[in-house]
Amino acid sequence: MLTSEGRIVESCAFDASSYRADDQTMTYAGEGTLQSYAAIVIVLREGFIPARASMF
Numbered sequence: 001m002l003t004s005e006g007r008i009v010e011s012c013a014f015d016a017s018s019y020r021a022d023d024q025t026m027t028y029a030g031e032g033t034l035q036s037y038a039a040i041v042i043v044l045r046e047g048f049i050p051a052r053a054s055m056f
Contacts, residue, residue, distance in 0.1 A: 011042050016039075017031075
């Protein structure tokens, strides 16, 4: 859960195991890139001030 100033920030996230693209080739490329960096992508509905945010 991501919060800013004590309020939950609406967001979604994906990693290599949940990434999907319209094109199978792009799905494989995206999965590979995310996996090689052990990355998680978090997409926020609205912006926030990073210094006031926390994730737990």
